[in-house]
Amino acid sequence: MKITSIEVFDCKLGKDDPSLSYFNPVFIRINTDEGISGIGEAGLAYGSGANAAVGIFKDLAPSLIGEDPLNIESIWEKYYRGTFWGMGGGPIFYSGMSAIDIALWDIKGKKFNAPIYQLIGGKTNPQLRAYASQLQFGWDKNQRALFKPEEYAEAAIKAVDDGYDCIKVDPIQFYGDSQEFNALSKPKQSYFGLLEPQDIKRAYNRLKAMREAVGPEIKIILEVHSLLGVNSAIQLARAVEDLNIYFFEEPTNPMNSDAFSKVADKVNIPLSGGERCYTRWGYRELLEKQSIAVIQPDACLVGGITESKKICDYANIYHATVQVHVCGGPISTAASLHIETAIPNFIVHEHHTVALKEKMIELCKYDYQPIDGYFKVPELPGLGQELNDEIIKKYFAYEIK
Structure with missing residues (x-):
């Protein structure tokens, strides 16, 4: 299995609900050549940082193309030790790294037909x-x-x-x-x-x-x-x-x-x-x-x-x-x-x-x-969650192939 593309979604909720103007979730979807996709989220929906989270995937996602998504530990270590900033930490870098990691686990669960907790x-x-x-x-x-x-x-x-x-x-x-x-x-x-x-x-x-x-x-x-x-x-x-x-x-x-x-x-x-x-x-x-x-x-x-x-x-x-x-x-x-x-x-x-x-x-x-x-934990394979394409499409930011 190989990763073929990464989609990024910039969910500015304040456009439709002004009371949520300070909430801006950022999602990704990692797609593979086997038709299995996994989703992840950057943890900067609140405070200042969502725009940076949208951008961090332009730096982190290209190196995913062609990788086997099942090699999660290897990919984590590559980001941690091979990007220079990985060992420095910080919310922007790790929000991107976290979203990718979650999406990879989602793919792995779907591949083996098991919820992640298993x-x-x-x-x-x-x-x-x-x-x-x-x-x-x-x-x-x-x-x-x-x-x-x-x-x-x-x-x-x-x-x-x-x-x-x-x-x-x-x-x-x-x-x-x-x-x-x-x-x-x-x-x-x-x-x-x-x-x-x-x-x-x-x-x-x-x-x-x-x-x-x-x-x-x-x-x-x-x-x-x-x-x-x-x-x-x-x-x-x-x-x-x-x-x-x-x-x-x-x-x-x-x-x-x-x-x-x-x-x-x-x-x-x-x-x-x-x-x-x-x-x-x-x-x-x-x-x-x-x-x-x-x-x-x-x-x-x-x-x-x-x-x-x-x-x-x-x-x-x-x-x-x-x-x-x-x-x-x-x-x-x-x-x-x-x-x-x-x-x-x-x-x-x-x-x-x-x-x-x-x-x-x-x-x-x-x-x-x-x-x-x-x-109770979701019992569906992977995360047990999927993006609502009818809604999420209006928040599409870009795709890396």
Whole structure:
């Protein structure tokens, strides 16, 4: 089997849904001479980087032409050691490398008529508990920013009514008085130093409203997207300790492992992170210092399924559990489910509020959603997902042959 072409799709969802203007999934499809195709996703659907992800395939894809797609490890090593920048890492390079790796696994599964999880270890977890993620945007089909504590409580109740026993929220992301949603607004400068009393009060009141709304048994994950410095992260964690937080995600920038360790040493809430760490080398110090309780590798950023599985096994040595980071399109969801099904140290699956949005769902053929808060892995060969050609064709960017 040989690779014959690679198609790239630049899915600017804001054209049809302005509330998703900051979401821009980038997909690829790798085609072969046997008529088997595989799909992958670059993990830069949010933030700044999607345009670069579209472009990285112009550099990475040409060397795939003529390759046997079943030689996944060999191709991974070629990109890592033979491109110069592979050993340097970074989100742009690894988003492209990850998409390619996922697509290759999709092809391999289809070639051998098996779902990917069967090829990487089999079914360790027959069902996957999920949590409702990013409730500061609400929990329904319409995207919006929440400001009032009662709005946070309402979103929490909606998620619990849908069957989730675990929810996640960033209570500091929206701090102004304006109800106008601006996802690209700059974080408060004071977040990098020491929190003002009103900042702590705002976050605490939102979390408290959610806790009182859903009761003591529902797990609440605190997320702050690394917006805090070490001292402000410690301040916030200590302030909300009475609310029984499940774990504290990205309290500060994980690239400084000593800073991350300091937070872990000073608070009584387990820490998580990893969506901005790339390959095993990006996790090494966090794991060796045992400052992280839950790792969150993004299969579409960390190096694909090949590298994700290695990182999860590595984490198991240090008693760290795994919640694969999912904040993209349906391909990201499918890839994550296969990884989480196969590993012994899975803890919970992230189901982002964007996965409820029609313009995101329609990009692919199948709509995988949890039932009563639990996912089951796709059982079709490969990823168990396909592009919806009627929709995706309008996002076609280019093809490399």
